Amino acid sequence: MLEIKNLHSGYNKIEVLHDINIKVPDGKIVVVIGRNGAGKSTLLNTISGLVKIKSGSIEMNGQKIPSAPHKIVASGIIQVPEGRRIFPSLTIAENLIMGGYLASNAEMNVRKEEVYNTFPILCQRENQQAGTLSGGEQQMLAMGRGMMAGPKILLLDEPSLGLAPLVFTQVFELIIKLNKERNMTIILVEQNATIALKMADYAYVLENGCVVIEGPGEELIKDARVKAAYLGAAVKTLKEPSPREYLE
Ligand SMILES: Nc1ncnc2c1ncn2[C@@H]1O[C@H](COP(=O)(O)OP(=O)(O)O)[C@@H](O)[C@H]1O
Ligand SMILES: [Mg+2]
Numbered sequence: 001m002l003e004i005k006n007l008h009s010g011y012n013k014i015e016v017l018h019d020i021n022i023k024v025p026d027g028k029i030v031v032v033i034g035r036n037g038a039g040k041s042t043l044l045n046t047i048s049g050l051v052k053i054k055s056g057s058i059e060m061n062g063q064k065i066p067s068a069p070h071k072i073v074a075s076g077i078i079q080v081p082e083g084r085r086i087f088p089s090l091t092i093a094e095n096l097i098m099g100g101y102l103a104s105n106a107e108m109n110v111r112k113e114e115v116y117n118t119f120p121i122l123c124q125r126e127n128q129q130a131g132t133l134s135g136g137e138q139q140m141l142a143m144g145r146g147m148m149a150g151p152k153i154l155l156l157d158e159p160s161l162g163l164a165p166l167v168f169t170q171v172f173e174l175i176i177k178l179n180k181e182r183n184m185t186i187i188l189v190e191q192n193a194t195i196a197l198k199m200a201d202y203a204y205v206l207e208n209g210c211v212v213i214e215g216p217g218e219e220l221i222k223d224a225r226v227k228a229a230y231l232g233a234a235v236k237t238l239k240e241p242s243p244r245e246y247l248e
Contacts, residue, residue: 007056034206076152088131099145115144136167193230
């Protein structure tokens with residue numbers, strides 16, 4: 001269980017996140033939705049140690065997590081950044097190796113097999129330059145690179161960004177697969193509220209750096225305030241069934 005308690009954080013003198021309280025139970029998908037600028041990336045960057053905590057705490061199983069980013073990675077909290085940030089001139093295999101830099105050779109081989117089982121397209125393209133992959137494939141590579149670090153908790157920052165609806169439906173199916181088949185705990189940050197709430201065990205709405213609404217995903221989808229602010233247009237245009245419906 002990861003627990004964020006009364007967290008305040010931000011940049012220099014500017015506080016972006018105000019008194020955030022979030023619980024992430026093991027094996028669950030916790031979703032944070034919010035508009036551009038709400039503080040979603042700042043939240044993930046604070047968990048991964050890239051943005052400093054001003055006050056409050058982040059605990060894993062009752063213990064404060066370390067403050068240095070590399071120690072946070074070693075403790076099993078791995079972030080897949082917004083915009084993927086793969087290494088375009090390296091091959092897919094080389095990108096994966098970069099993700100497993102703390103692992104032994106044996107661990108690396110096992111994890112690479114897992115990544116290739118989860119994302120077979122990456123195996124087929126193993127020796128291709130990563131920059132030549134499509135947007136959806138690059139997102140898979142970014143998640144695969146995260147898996148190479150042996151995460152206990154995977155932080156996903158807007159994986160749907162820039163992807164066509166059919167492609168991001170596929171990416172979301174893979175996120176559910178990671179959660180269900182590998183029992184991966186996931187914190188998913190999204191602007192795409194409809195689809196994200198459908199897959200959320202529990203969700204939080206972030207506005208101007210504050211959690212304003214929280215609850216199980218299926219309840220938030222029905223919540224009048226969430227509907228009015230986040231689901232209005234999306235519900236009308238998004239015809240795809242939810243990833244959960246695909247899998248079940
Ligand atoms: N490196 C930074 N320095 C100063 N302010 C920042 C920085 N990154 C983000 N911000 C500010 O923090 C707020 C939240 O941004 P961000 O966390 O990126 O939002 P989101 O990911 O929800 O779009 C915004 O007002 C943004 O301008
Ligand atoms: Mg962001």
